[in-house]
Amino acid sequence: MIAEKPQYAGQCMLCKQTFNKGQVTRHLKKCVAQHQEEAGKPVKMFHLVIEGNHMPMYWLHVEIPGALTLQHLDAFLRDIWLECCGHLSCFTIEGQRYSVHPAEDVLFGTREKTMGQKLYNVLGPVTKFQHEYDYGSTTELKLRVVEFRERQVKKPDITLLARNEAPAWECAKCGKPATQIQATGWGLDMDSVFCDVCIGDEQEEGYLPLVNSPRTGVCGYCG
Numbered sequence: 446m447i448a449e450k451p452q453y454a455g456q457c458m459l460c461k462q463t464f465n466k467g468q469v470t471r472h473l474k475k476c477v478a479q480h481q482e483e484a485g486k487p488v489k490m491f492h493l494v495i496e497g498n499h500m501p502m503y504w505l506h507v508e509i510p511g512a513l514t515l516q517h518l519d520a521f522l523r524d525i526w527l528e529c530c531g532h533l534s535c536f537t538i539e540g541q542r543y544s545v546h547p548a549e550d551v552l553f554g555t556r557e558k559t560m561g562q563k564l565y566n567v568l569g570p571v572t573k574f575q576h577e578y579d580y581g582s583t584t585e586l587k588l589r590v591v592e593f594r595e596r597q598v599k600k601p602d603i604t605l606l607a608r609n610e611a612p613a614w615e616c617a618k619c620g621k622p623a624t625q626i627q628a629t630g631w632g633l634d635m636d637s638v639f640c641d642v643c644i645g646d647e648q649e650e651g652y653l654p655l656v657n658s659p660r661t662g663v664c665g666y667c668g
Contacts, residue, residue, distance in 0.1 A: 453502045455609040466504060469607050470494065470591055473506055477596070477606065485599040488512075491564055492592040492606070495522070497659025498575070498585035500633070506607040511565035511593065513603070515543050519560055521603050522576060522586065526658045529666040532579035536560065538567050539574070569593075582632075584660045611657035616640040625652040626662040633662050 452465040457472060459480045464472055473492070489511040496504040505525070509518060515536050523534070535544040535557070547557035568574070570593045576586040614623040616639050623638035628651050644652060655661055656668030 451502070453504065453609055453612075455504065455607055457607045458605050463610070464607075466501075466609070469506055473606055474592075477508070482597055482599055485597045487595050488598050488601045489565065490594055490596050490598075490601075491568060491590055492594065494589045494591055495576075496587050498587050500659045502609060502612045503657070503659040504609045505605065506591075508596075508604040508606055509564065510601040510603075511568075512563055512601070514560060514564065515562050515567065516545070516560035517603065518564070519545060519576070523578065525605070526586075527578040527584055527660050527666075529660070529664050530579075532581070532664075534576065534578045537575045537577075538572065541567075543567070565593075578660070579664065582664050584632075584663055586659065609657070614638045614655060616643055618643040624655055626655050627651060628653045628665075629662070632660075637662070 452467070454463055454465055455469060456463050457469065457476055459476050490508050491511055493507045493509065494504065495507060507521070519534055519536070527534075533545055535542050542557045543560050543562060544557045545560055547559055568590055570590060572590045574588050576588060578584045614635070615621070616623045617636050618639060619642070621640045621642070624641055625639055625644055626633065627637035627639070629637060638655060639652075653662055653665070654667055656666070658666065658668060660666045
């Protein structure tokens, strides 16, 4: 018997309906058009799908103007999913690294570029690329361009179109809903998630809240 593929449900932020991950892209093509603003100027927008590398239960659909930069996208990802201690970060697009602080001396490989690049200069209609946050305990993301379209908007900005619902994890001791993860610093481990009751008086020491992010349990990330 073939196991069913996990659905990883999430919510459309435009109409507030819930869909399985595989249905969201098709839904958004219609929903974005239905929520077209009546006034504004035509703006070229990238529709991106973003998910945790090897953690497909965490995903986002984002719309971002092509005239914004990789630095704008990096700041958005830090704000919604990643930022804990001001770590370094970079994008890798077709083998080229774009860093928040490019390395000046590169002995091997291609020299890093800054994140000041405008998106329409580095992304195409179907580009797939990567993002890394924190070069020690790294959180890796996969990004993909779904569509490059023109839309009428009043104020060009980054828009969260859809997001996964927070995964429900079971306490490793009692099986009830888990709320915290043991702060090993290396991320999600099903043997290290617990409910408040099972943690008891220990919860002030060595635990982090379980949050809706692929960085949950990493470093000191609390959401």
